[in-house]
Amino acid sequence: MTRPIRVLIVDDDALVRAGLAMILGGVADIDIVAQAGDGAEVPPLVAEHRPDVVLMDIRMPGVDGLTATEALRAAKSPPEVVVLTTFHADAQVVRALRAGAAGFLLKDIPPGDLVEAIRRVAAGEPILSPAVTRQLITHVSDGGADRRADRARGLLGRLSEREREVALAVGQGRSNADIGRELYMSVATVKAHVSRILTKLELNNRVQIALTVHDARAGGSP
Structure with missing residues (x-):
């Protein structure tokens, strides 16, 4: 991409949002355009800021990340969605992948891996290999x-x-x-x-x- 990658951070934990913003804020080719603490805030923020990538927490009060992901990916010209989770095997993660999320990342991911994942997703590449997908589904009965x-x-x-x-x-x-x-x-x-x-x-x-x-x-x- 010739312009910075526009990123929307969605997590109900203000400390998590701050940590992600701090990590990504110093990366020249990434621009954090907005933050949200609830899935209900996502549609208007996406409409206003047109992010390329949404980092989406799954478990949030109000509108959860799964519901927000399904709504986003069903819309016309949606941003890419990367699910944030603390669990390796999670039925909600599987549902998010079925809804069109480009992959998932654990919240304790090293900063360099996080940046690379965002770059790959923005370039149209999935960040979840089929081998990991199969392993995830095998361990999750939904x-x-x-x-x-x-x-x-x-x-x-x-x-x-x-x-x-x-x-x-x-x-x-x-x-x-x-x-x-x-x-x-x-x-x-x-x-x-x-x-x-x-x-x-x-x-x-x-x-x-x-x-x-x-x-x-x-x-x-x-």
């Missing part, structure tokens, strides 16, 4: 597995054979370059396939593709 498996298999059925191969490779954590080498296509062609997959499946990002592949496999080989 119900509806059979229903999701049926839906995921139906979604994958919309894809052409080549698109399906790319989707499965994304679900295995392959980069675009790896997929290109494996399937004998250029990186540009892989990107075009990923874009079509997202459109056909009505998904927001690669994390959701990985979740769909995982869900389909939970009901049998996709």
Whole structure:
């Protein structure tokens, strides 16, 4: 990006907000445009400041981070959302990922890793690998597995054979370059396939593709 990455911090703990602001405030290519202590404050702040990335706490009084994430990602041209949590395995984190969050970060993340994660998300890259996604889902039972498996298999059925191969490779954590080498296509062609997959499946990002592949496999080989 040629301009600073615009970040909105959302956490009900003022000390957490202050700590994140202090860490990110000294980074030249990051601009903290606003802070919020409740999910209810998020929509008007997003409309006013147009952040690129929202750091979203999950557990907040009033409107929680999950509800705010679902509302944001359902809107037109939404910002990227990174969930902040104190738990490695959390059913609400899984739900946030299904809603389109680009990944999650633990609140005790080292400052350098936090900055790099924001840069990656702003560049359109997920910060949660499919391997971590699978591990997270395996340890969290949030119900509806059979229903999701049926839906995921139906979604994958919309894809052409080549698109399906790319989707499965994304679900295995392959980069675009790896997929290109494996399937004998250029990186540009892989990107075009990923874009079509997202459109056909009505998904927001690669994390959701990985979740769909995982869900389909939970009901049998996709």
